[in-house]
Amino acid sequence: MTVHIGAKPGQIAPTVLMPGDPYRARWAAETFLDNPVLVNEVRGMLGFTGTWRGNPVTIHGSGMGMPSMSIYANELISEYGAKTLIRIGSAGAMQESIKLRDVVLAQTATSLSTPSRGFFREINFAPCADFGLLAAAHKAAADKGVTTHVGNIYSSDVFYDDRKDLNKIMTDHGVLCVEMEAAELYNLCARHGVRGLAVLTISDHLITQEALPSADRERSFGDMVEIALGAAFP
């Protein structure tokens, strides 16, 4: 057990899928895993371990924002030995060519800052996905007939951003979408020598202002979960 995770040693699988939303963790575990067992509920942050095609998998919430992701990723890696961490998150589209429910594979993640800022000091570190996972996710999506967008995303510290000029700069530089955790996940995976990837589903659109309801964000992003599982176990 750790400060934030109540699982016993051995109850967390080497492969962990991480939605921000703990209820998405429950839905994904109950929908896609065989024999899912609740292994954490400290602070209401749910984690489940089961199997997918015979492979052990944990699906554990990260909470919203990079500080929360940092707590769970650090404990999962350092205390439970997680080796592959795949964020399964929602995101806001920043390009007109990207539509609601499209899937984005985050090759790299731009940010204004991350919790690792102090650690890196003068280094402007470029957080990036594990290429093997990225390539496997791309293939898993293609095999399912799901079109993906692959590229740079924006990991923001704010959901309600009053700096609209920043969004335009991101859009003008080809950034695909905005979310709030991937950059720090990639920083931590690099630091600890483990594999990281973010597979995202577009839940709303910063240009068209379209948005899906919260129930859809919790329970309807199955393609993203199957792509993440297919990437982990190609």
Ligand SMILES: O=P(O)(O)O[C@H]1O[C@H](CO)[C@@H](O)[C@H]1O
């Ligand atoms: O749906 P999740 O995975 O939580 O991801 C996105 O949704 C939350 C904001 O609504 C942030 O955590 C953002 O990254």
Ligand SMILES: O=c1cc[nH]c(=O)[nH]1
């Ligand atoms: O962080 C996020 C997630 C979904 N949609 C957004 O606009 N921002």
